[in-house]
Amino acid sequence: MLKVIGKIVIIVSEKNIFSLTNKYYSYVFRVGDGGILEHIYYGSSLKNPNNSVSHHYQTHRDGVLHFQGKKNYNLSELPQEYPTFGSTDFRFPAFHCKNSDGNTATVLKYKNHRIIKGKNYLSALPSARGGECSTLIVCLEDNLHKIEVDLAYTIYDNYGVLVRSANIKNNGNNKLELNNIYSSSIDLPASEYEILHLHGSWSRELSEESMIVPSGRFVIESNRGSSSAAHFPFIAVCEEQCNEIHGNIYSSSLIYSGNHSISVEKGEFNDVRLLTGINSFNFNWSLNPGDNFQTPEAVHVYSKNGLRGMSNIWHSFIRDKITPKNFNIKPRPTYLNTWESSYFDIDHQKVLKLADKALSIGLEMIVLDDGWFDRRIDDSSSLGDWYADAKRFPDGIQDLAIQIKRKGLKFGIWIEPEMISTKSELFKKHPDWVLKAPGRIPSLGRNQLVLDYCNADVVNYIFDKLDKLLSGGNIDYIKWDMNRNMSEVGSPVVSAKQQLEVPHRYILGLYSLLNRLTKKYPNVLFENCASGGNRLDLGMLRYMSQSWPSDMSDPIGRLNIINGCSYLFPLDVLSAYIGPSPNHQNGRISSINSRFNAGAFCAAKGISLSDSDIDNNANELAKLINFAKEHATDMIGGSFYRLKKSANVFCWQYITKDKKKCFLLYFHILSGPNEPFQHIKLVELEKNSKYKQTSNGKLYSGNLLMENGFTLPYVSMTNDNKSISYMPKGDFSSKLFVFKKV
Numbered sequence: 001m002l003k004v005i006g007k008i009v010i011i012v013s014e015k016n017i018f019s020l021t022n023k024y025y026s027y028v029f030r031v032g033d034g035g036i037l038e039h040i041y042y043g044s045s046l047k048n049p050n051n052s053v054s055h056h057y058q059t060h061r062d063g064v065l066h067f068q069g070k071k072n073y074n075l076s077e078l079p080q081e082y083p084t085f086g087s088t089d090f091r092f093p094a095f096h097c098k099n100s101d102g103n104t105a106t107v108l109k110y111k112n113h114r115i116i117k118g119k120n121y122l123s124a125l126p127s128a129r130g131g132e133c134s135t136l137i138v139c140l141e142d143n144l145h146k147i148e149v150d151l152a153y154t155i156y157d158n159y160g161v162l163v164r165s166a167n168i169k170n171n172g173n174n175k176l177e178l179n180n181i182y183s184s185s186i187d188l189p190a191s192e193y194e195i196l197h198l199h200g201s202w203s204r205e206l207s208e209e210s211m212i213v214p215s216g217r218f219v220i221e222s223n224r225g226s227s228s229a230a231h232f233p234f235i236a237v238c239e240e241q242c243n244e245i246h247g248n249i250y251s252s253s254l255i256y257s258g259n260h261s262i263s264v265e266k267g268e269f270n271d272v273r274l275l276t277g278i279n280s281f282n283f284n285w286s287l288n289p290g291d292n293f294q295t296p297e298a299v300h301v302y303s304k305n306g307l308r309g310m311s312n313i314w315h316s317f318i319r320d321k322i323t324p325k326n327f328n329i330k331p332r333p334t335y336l337n338t339w340e341s342s343y344f345d346i347d348h349q350k351v352l353k354l355a356d357k358a359l360s361i362g363l364e365m366i367v368l369d370d371g372w373f374d375r376r377i378d379d380s381s382s383l384g385d386w387y388a389d390a391k392r393f394p395d396g397i398q399d400l401a402i403q404i405k406r407k408g409l410k411f412g413i414w415i416e417p418e419m420i421s422t423k424s425e426l427f428k429k430h431p432d433w434v435l436k437a438p439g440r441i442p443s444l445g446r447n448q449l450v451l452d453y454c455n456a457d458v459v460n461y462i463f464d465k466l467d468k469l470l471s472g473g474n475i476d477y478i479k480w481d482m483n484r485n486m487s488e489v490g491s492p493v494v495s496a497k498q499q500l501e502v503p504h505r506y507i508l509g510l511y512s513l514l515n516r517l518t519k520k521y522p523n524v525l526f527e528n529c530a531s532g533g534n535r536l537d538l539g540m541l542r543y544m545s546q547s548w549p550s551d552m553s554d555p556i557g558r559l560n561i562i563n564g565c566s567y568l569f570p571l572d573v574l575s576a577y578i579g580p581s582p583n584h585q586n587g588r589i590s591s592i593n594s595r596f597n598a599g600a601f602c603a604a605k606g607i608s609l610s611d612s613d614i615d616n617n618a619n620e621l622a623k624l625i626n627f628a629k630e631h632a633t634d635m636i637g638g639s640f641y642r643l644k645k646s647a648n649v650f651c652w653q654y655i656t657k658d659k660k661k662c663f664l665l666y667f668h669i670l671s672g673p674n675e676p677f678q679h680i681k682l683v684e685l686e687k688n689s690k691y692k693q694t695s696n697g698k699l700y701s702g703n704l705l706m707e708n709g710f711t712l713p714y715v716s717m718t719n720d721n722k723s724i725s726y727m728p729k730g731d732f733s734s735k736l737f738v739f740k741k742v
Contacts, residue, residue: 007157008134010115011050018113019049020136020153024160024313025302027153028052029081033073035109037081037138037151039187043248044304055079055189064088068107077269079187082140082151082166084108091267092217094185094275095166097287099145100174108140108149119154119163124508126255126542127165127297129321132157146172159321160313162300169292176287180280182261183298188250190270192240196307198232198564203552203585205229205533206564213237213266221261221279225450225486225503226530227537233260234568237274242306244642249303249310252276253568255322256296257539258507259283276300282489284500299538307567308641308683315570319637322538323573326522327545331632332575333364333410334625335477335606340580341614344371344378347392348400355404357614361622362629363606365410367479372397372413374425380447383419384426386465401474412477412525413469417462418510419448419483426461433458435502437488445484453509454491454502463513470521480544482530507539514543527575527604533561536569546575546604553579553608554588555598556669556732559650562598563642571654572636575604578621580613590732592617596624597734600665601654603635631738634661641683651680651712662691664737666712671731678712681705691739699742 009021016031017040025042026049032038041052056078064074065088075089085093086105098104114137118130133156140149148171154163164184170176193213197220200207206229211218220235222228236251252274254260259279266272276298287293301317303310319328336358342350346368355366374389376382388397401411420427420434422444427434434449436442442449451458469475491502518526528540532550541547547569550561558576565574576599582589599605605628607614607621614621637657644651650667662685666678685691685702692699700710713725713735727733 007132008155010134010136010155012113012115013050016110017050018136018138019046019052020155020162021045021049022155022157022160025162026052027155027162030054031110032078033070034068036067036075036078037110037140039079039081042186042188042250042302077267077271079189079271080185081138082108082149082185083187083273091273092263092265092275093180094182094277095149095168096179096280097147097181098177098179100172100176104179106142106145106147108142108147111139111141111148113138120152122165122294122297124511125294125296126511126539128154128163128255128299128317130154131321145174145176146170147176156317156321159317160302161317162302163297164300165297166295167292168287168295170287170289173289175289178285178287178293180277180283181285181293181295182275182277183254183295184252184276184300186250186252186274186300188237188272188274190272193264193272194238194240194242195264196236196238196567198234198567200229200232200533202229202531202534203550203557204561205536205550205552206232206561208560208564208567213264213272215266217263217265219261219263221263221281222259223279223281225258225489225506226482226535227257227260227539228485229532229534232533232564233262233537235262235264235274236307236310236567237264237272238307244308245306247304247306249301249307250274251301251303251310251314253299253538254296255299255538255542256507257510257535257537259503278504282500283504285504286498286501296539311567312639314568315640318538318541318568318573319570322541324518324522324543324545327525329636331636332525332546332604333476334362334628334632335365335367335410335412335577335604336363337367337369337577337606337608339369340608341610342371344376346371348395351400352403354611355407355409357611358409359407361614361618362625363409364629365412365477365606366404367412367414367477367606368397368400369414369479370416381421381423383416383421383448384424384451386415386417386462386469397469398472398474401472405474410476411474412479413475414479414481415466415469416481416483417466418451418453420451421448432492435486435489435491435506437490440488443487445487448484450484450486452491452493452506453513454505455493456509459509459513463516466517467520470517470524475524477525477527479527479529479548482535484531485534511539511543518543536565541573546573548575552585553577553595554583554586555590555594555667555734556588557583557586558598559667562602563645563650566640566642571601571640572603572638574599574602575606576602577606577608578624579608580610588732591728592620592624593728594667594732594734596628597665597667597736600736601635601640601652601663603632631661634663639684643680643683649678651678653682655684659686660741662739662741664710664739665734666727666737667734668715668727669732671715671729671733675715677714679709680712681707681709686741690742692742694738694740700739705739
């Protein structure tokens with residue numbers, strides 16, 4: 001059967017060979033001996049994908065078990081689509097469950113398939129949008145225990161992206177205990193691979209690390225209740241000698257915000273298995289007869305053009321198919337956040353004064369941060385009581401918002417609706433509304449506990465509070481924070497036998513709340529924050545148009561974070577502001593200009609400074625804010641390139657969507673004596689076009705900038721040669737260039 005949908009070709013041959021092909025890649029598998037799905041090929045687009053030759057040969061191996069008595073046929077090295085455990089494959093499985101016989105042996109064999117135009121949306125989980133795409137659904141079955149698994153493969157016309165998920169159905173008469181149920185498995189043939197992954201902690205999120213794939217199993221995971229800053233849910237498996245512009249890359253992420261696991265296993269025969277899904281550690285799901293379990297969507301990107309090609313695919317896909325439609329092409333307002341000006345000591349009049357300061361330097365929005373709700377004078381109280389402090393905001397938040405908007409500014413507000421303080425009216429009334437383990441002393445984080453989003457009453461209460469806050473129609477922006485991981489995880493509304501379901505049930509409750517709020521208030525700009533980047537993932541971005549990637553606002557501390565973000569995320573889903581100097585996280589002193597430049601390519605830009613800092617730097621701030629507003633539309637939908645990264649140099653390039661402007665950002669971290677010149681070649685310009693450097697009017701051809709390159713400014717204590725472009729003197733200096741096509 002041949003099915004052509006737009007630029008997509010899906011072929012199912014008479015021999016049950018399945019292939020999905022677009023202009024970017026082909027993905028091929030077949031129904032092998034005994035009904036097992038065997039993976040054949042994943043790579044560059046093929047003209048005749050169903051003629052692909054399997055990498056696997058059936059051969060005798062001493063010490064290897066033969067699957068179901070079939071001579072020379074074993075699963076220990078067979079590349080599979082959705083491997084199980086218990087029938088000769090000893091690698092880590094995609095599916096593992098305890099059946100009514102008390103064992104975990106499962107054999108999933110091909111039952112049928114169907115092809116649909118577009119894709120199905122997941123009912124309780126965020127999922128990628130459809131459009132010009134089609135989906136192959138292959139049904140597998142364990143006939144003995146009546147387990148049915150639908151594997152969904154979505155391929156798009158215009159993206160080098162494969163979206164996969166699994167739906168498990170219990171068609172038997174007995175309960176199943178699901179132990180691990182990954183969204184996807186990809187078995188790659190033996191080769192020399194490297195792993196690129198992103199790790200970190202608070203204020204140093206998204207640090208990149210590369211390593212050769214070792215024998216055994218390498219896992220990045222979270223068991224914290226969030227996708228976490230420790231191991232970001234993204235991995236790239238790179239073939240040997242891959243770099244920014246060359247080489248085959250297989251990358252994976254998950255549209256999920258809870259406990260994830262992405263593993264790379266090199267087996268005894270050097271095959272490599274990539275598993276993506278919910279973390280199986282501390283997880284169990286009781287699947288009753290007639291019920292089903294839906295996994296989150298795993299998103300895979302294949303690139304034959306190295307890391308740059310991979311990032312370009314991710315960026316366009318996330319913009320077009322993940323982030324909310326209402327904001328994915330809109331410029332963001334510049335803003336002033338009240339935190340560093342006042343901290344918890346904030347009131348109605350102070351906000352109005354800050355609004356006047358914001359106006360004086362050209363900002364467009366004021367964001368009221370923590371401290372606005374009842375008795376919130378420090379971080380020890382009041383989370384859960386989402387109503388304005390009557391003494392400090394006697395007329396309420398709506399009246400304040402109206403006054404702000406009369407001044408010509410937008411109004412935003414900070415909330416942390418998943419948390420509760422033990423000193424709160426809500427905790428007095430409902431001490432049972434928190435995640436807790438009976439008999440255990442709860443561990444506190446920032447003096448707070450986690451609300452039990454497994455409980456529908458809790459979710460409804462928070463919805464009602466936020467609905468009341470938003471229903472006045474005067475709030476333009478919400479900063480949604482989450483400042484602690486889960487501990488002593490348990491729920492009073494979940495049975496003792498099902499307590500290992502709590503982390504996933506919590507995430508389902510969170511998604512139900514976000515779905516209700518964002519549907520009712522589609523014109524409110526939501527920003528995702530979790531102590532910075534502790535829950536920066538595709539699941540949260542499905543509801544929220546932008547994310548705060550880190551509390552590290554020092555420019556040098558942020559460079560690695562932004563660089564790491566850029567492997568997956570377009571920078572137009574990130575926010576940045578000019579924070580205080582000395583920096584609160586590392587004590588570094590840096591210029592206003594460098595603090596701005598570190599986030600220059602992020603769509604959302606603002607400031608969070610003390611009154612005196614604003615007053616003392618008003619002229620420079622006004623110039624930078626004017627620059628941000630002038631180029632606000634430019635920073636949406638363009639192309640970002642990592643040109644150079646070393647211990648002392650970062651150089652990035654950004655080209656606008658209409659290709660009319662090119663921005664070049666150069667950071668020189670530590671100054672040294674008698675330094676060599678730095679030279680950089682720009683990329684993806686129009687070679688026959690002319691580009692004018694706006695700072696001095698010099699003209700360059702695109703061909704010259706790409707082939708001969710551009711000499712970066714020099715860091716020197718003396719600027720006595722007018723023919724040389726200089727950087728600001730000293731450490732932590734930066735310069736941003738703008739080239740306009742003429």
